[in-house]
Amino acid sequence: MTTSTTRTKRAKGRDTAAPGRPTQKDIALAAGVSQAAVSLVLNKAETPSVPVATRTRILEVAEELGYRPNHPARMLRSARTMTFACVIPDITNPFYPGLVRGLQTVAGPAGYDVLIFDTDGRPEREARAIDWLLQGRADGVVATFFHLRVPQLAVLARKGIPLVRLESQHKPDGPLAIDSVYIDNAEAAAAMTRLLIARGHRRIAMIQAEFGPSHRRAQGYGAVMREAGLSPDFVTDSAYSEESGARAMRRLLDRKRDRPTAVFGASDVLALGAMEAARAAGLSIPGDIAIAGFDDIPVAKLLGLTTVRQPEFDLGALAAETLVRRLQPGGLKAPGKSHELKFEIIKRSSV
Amino acid sequence: MTTSTTRTKRAKGRDTAAPGRPTQKDIALAAGVSQAAVSLVLNKAETPSVPVATRTRILEVAEELGYRPNHPARMLRSARTMTFACVIPDITNPFYPGLVRGLQTVAGPAGYDVLIFDTDGRPEREARAIDWLLQGRADGVVATFFHLRVPQLAVLARKGIPLVRLESQHKPDGPLAIDSVYIDNAEAAAAMTRLLIARGHRRIAMIQAEFGPSHRRAQGYGAVMREAGLSPDFVTDSAYSEESGARAMRRLLDRKRDRPTAVFGASDVLALGAMEAARAAGLSIPGDIAIAGFDDIPVAKLLGLTTVRQPEFDLGALAAETLVRRLQPGGLKAPGKSHELKFEIIKRSSV
DNA sequence: TTCCTTTAGTAATACGTATAACTAACCGAA
DNA sequence: TTCGGTTAGTTATACGTATTACTAAAGGAA
Incomplete structure (x- = not known):
């Protein structure tokens, strides 16, 4: 019967007593409803079980307190980060910023943010990127690896993280959720x-x-x-x-x-x-x-x-589209595809 | 006595039954210990309460299962992301990659990863960056804002997220955790x-x-x-x-x-x-x-x-050092400082 | 009145981790 | 024998959210 557990409710709480960010609980308290009601109202466009009056009250309180959803908590609960990672060898090489822009252009409207991970083209940093990804920090990856090969990358696909590689040639289809984009x-x-x-x-x-x-x-x-x-x-x-x-x-x-x-x-x-x-x-x-x-x-x-x-922007955009598709329900099961884009010889004065 | 709660233990669990990433619970199960023991062993270099035999067993199992800590969960628990955000107007402007490199060089060894957020120099995207940061996605920020002013940025500092601005002039000290680096x-x-x-x-x-x-x-x-x-x-x-x-x-x-x-x-x-x-x-x-x-x-x-x-690399490095210092215990209380670096006139052939 | 349906929510739980608080078992000393 | 201390852990809880399962109250029909 666990009688002794009537311990005093631990007075400490958060010792900092920081004015911290307000949570759904705070809103619920202020609006006189339950946390669940708050979550419902904030996430669903239509809530049959919450009347308009309560709904607006909740929304007002949320606005007033300056509520922002806690990203880690949301990620933990939903196992979705709404983030793409872009793993590249060197951000100071002007080729990559263009690629990133292409990525962002497609990812943004689809609700995904893009994070950049710089490997410096070094094997150990590439491995670190994989580790980083396995921690569940992104839902999908667009990457250029100089050193790692499919065997090392397969772990990502197996854990449900789709990968689009920026390649230098056509790759045969594979069973895993690893795609590629390339020019020949x-x-x-x-x-x-x-x-x-x-x-x-x-x-x-x-x-x-x-x-x-x-x-x-x-x-x-x-x-x-x-x-x-x-x-x-x-x-x-x-x-x-x-x-x-x-x-x-x-x-x-x-x-x-x-x-x-x-x-x-x-x-x-x-x-x-x-x-x-x-x-x-x-x-x-x-x-x-x-x-x-x-x-x-x-x-x-x-x-x-x-x-x-190289159509860097288009390569990035295509990679992002591929990821978005992969992350739709059932998308992870399709075989890995290799998409080719066309290059162009640009004649200028140096030749 | 809550008798009725003897409900069947919900057979579903995770319907996907994905081979997902192993958790501490899985390790605990396999090693025949509690989850708490696993957490202790994995996080502390020395564990007085866990003998070496158990310790190595846990570590072996963890290795075997390919355990990686779940980042969102860790963040949620510890309210630390070990991530710096770098908010810039345009990643394709070659000035910024150099800054990012400087940042990374200091942040990496200190255990922080660097993420890049591109605002395109647009007010609404700058606001979005603030929102993004308020979701607790980074522990600190290095940023260039074209539009937002201190009043809009103060919210970050108030929620405990230190900010280092890349500025174009000296800024007077302020009470908030907002620093700046600049050349005159x-x-x-x-x-x-x-x-x-x-x-x-x-x-x-x-x-x-x-x-x-x-x-x-x-x-x-x-x-x-x-x-x-x-x-x-x-x-x-x-x-x-x-x-x-x-x-x-x-x-x-x-x-x-x-x-x-x-x-x-x-x-x-x-x-x-x-x-x-x-x-x-x-x-x-x-x-x-x-x-x-x-x-x-x-x-x-x-x-x-x-x-x-402009010493872009040094500006980035200095900004990162400032953040690292801010994030040490009590660091948030110091007044905001403005750090100047020296510019240099580089004479080449175009003048 | 009784039963059913709708309304308006609430309670409980799970996600994976970190940590404070607790404890059973054993040994040695007084 | 009793007490104290060590060893080797365990239990319980909290972080903030999303979601499922539940329910009290009111209204309407038979």
Whole structure:
């Protein structure tokens, strides 16, 4: 009969006694109804069991107290965060902000917020992102992973968190809720390489990064070069940064012979670094050396960089649409799809 | 004695029966202990009341089941999100990614994640950000607001959410937990204006945006111009975008007389747009027209834009440090401080 | 009057975690 | 033998919300 439990009701409560945010309980108290009634009124557009008078009273009190729903509590109860995560390697690479914008444009109206998680392109930070996601902080993810592969990512899908990967090539359908959006990176790089060859270049070098889409782009370039009877010429530096691009370019320019007449950066940021190094060496572009990039980030236009346009905004929007669809009832069961968007070769003055 | 409550224990449970993420209860069940014991072991480095054997058993089971703490539940319980929000007007403006990086560099090691909220510089989205924060989604905020003023922001501080504003000038100390970091925008603009005058320019125009730091920069410019006996010449376009900058520049170039010989963009992005428009009009920079900017975003270097360097990374880092300090016990009581960092005039080829 | 239906809600519970308060079992000392 | 202390935990509760199951009161019909 648990008689002894008639303990005094613990006077402490919250020791801070902060004026904290008002809860539904506070509203209920002030309006003279139960917390359940408040929850009903605040969440349903129509409440058959609550008359208009009570309803408006509750709403007024809520307004007056400045009530805002407690997000954690809501998440806990409904297991829905109404949040998408966007996992990217480097927010300072101008390619990604455009992607994020595309995401937000679709996610916002659908009621989802977008959060950004920066991995720095490092394996341990990518793993941390997965952990972060497994904590239930987002309902879905759009991501670029340089290191993790499907086996490591499958855990997300298994726990009911759909993932859309930003890929560099078509992926076969899979049973899990892992989709992808991509442009055909190999074909795009091939097209750019053909352009360089058509402009008369024979010694064409490619600046690569160690990880990420650079690999696939290199394949396209390599294939076309060999097809044309030319030998591929790769310089690899670590990251997708201007410093990496500049460093690689300096290595090329330091050569005594076989100095290339054209350089293809595996990304615009790399190409920009290359341009800088070339200019610093007193070379004119494209007079002394032609330079091409990949991505068509906003500054490419300003600098006259010939490049491959990726529809970043559309990729983001498409990814968001895919997630929204996945999160509709039953959406998680559909097989994983790979969606292709078209690239475009943008000819400017650097080639 | 509540006899009737011996109702059948509701067979449903979770109808989905999803393999969902394992909880502490699952671990407890598998390890043959109570949920409380699991919580203790998982959270405390040392548990006097749990012997090593039990401890390792619990940890093993947790590992085996792939346990991850449920973030919403944790937040609800502890009222701590371990998250900072970064509220900015436009993630595609290259100034902000640098700021975010600075933030992350300090926040990460301190255990905080950083989320980005993009307001698009619009009043309603700024209000939405406040709402979002009041839902308890972040422990602290670093923000740039173009429209909201202290009265609207005070609600955050009152609910215990410290805010660090990215400002354009010194702010007097206040009683609330609202701090700011800034460079002296007026003085910086003044210095740049002096440079332009020293280079012999007399007709110097400034391209402004409607909101944000542009105003304060215009003051510095205006003061120096008048001091030198010259008349300030403002062109205002809506946003901090290249299109705005280009449009404003075209308006200047369309003039029949008093065409400026130098143009000072209130931000680098505006200046970039201006450069573009000038080039499109066949003008050489700085031969026909000199152009200066403000911010020193990464591409400014590539384009040889003379500009004011804001230490974006350091501003972000300082803001994060301020938040971390605020969130230490008692930290919310200190008066709001304004921290100044130094700007630098970066002379390049565009002036 | 009795029974049924509608109205206007309320009570209870679950979500997963953290923590304060408690306790059963055992050992050693006075 | 009784008391005190340690060991190894457990029980109970709270955080704020959403939702299901329930019910008291009033009104109307038979």
